Amino acid sequence: MQKKDITLRSGLGLARGHGAAHSGTHHWIAIRLSALALIPLCVWAVFAAPQFLRDPSDYAGLIDFMAHPCRAIGLLLFIVASFHHAMLGLQTVIEDYVHCACAKTTFLVLNRVGFIGLGLACVYALLRITFTA
């Protein structure tokens, strides 16, 4: 506190170079919370996978299987958690390895648009399967 009181630098001068305030930890926490959520979801998904990928002759059975509320909600949670996690992870990779500012910004926007778009398409498909079954 003593040090802060005697400095002649302005608040802005002190903050410069320290990154944007308030949101620095958001990404870090979000990627870990989504990872935690994915632990049970991934275990369930991998063991349920053979039942999802069933022979096309049992198409009606597949629809019934997917339309069950527990599985539909489980799949919905899996889509949201995994797509969010993938988007955050790919964002880190782009930030670390794409150095040209123009390409970086383009890729970061495409990453966000792509995963939100694809995620919403998946959610739409799942809801339509569930509600028309």
Next chain:
Amino acid sequence: MNVNDRPLSPHLQVYKPQITTVLSITHRITGVGLALGALLFAWGLIAVMAGQEHYAAFYAFCKSGIGQFMLFFWLLAYVYHFLNGLRHLFWDTGRGFDMKLVRKTGVAIVALSLIVTALLWVMMECLS
């Protein structure tokens, strides 16, 4: 100061690959691979919605040589990223940073990934 005049740290290539660095980059590579696999996942879900013949096309692709190849490596990436992710979450609690332990858990993750992937692949072949 011009950005280009900044001193550079030695390039990555001068370092000998170690289990720590190799597993670290593998975590990222598998992560990117899994993210690209989301396209296949989305195709499958949309195909189910679109109808039986679309689903049959998706199913045929999955059962084809290239489809099986992709699914196998996707499963391997899935298992590795899952197990190594658990290792990362363990580190986030501030534990397990002793170098000997880091190497041990690293070797364990690689071995477990191969074993679990093989078991799951056999399970899926038997169930489907």
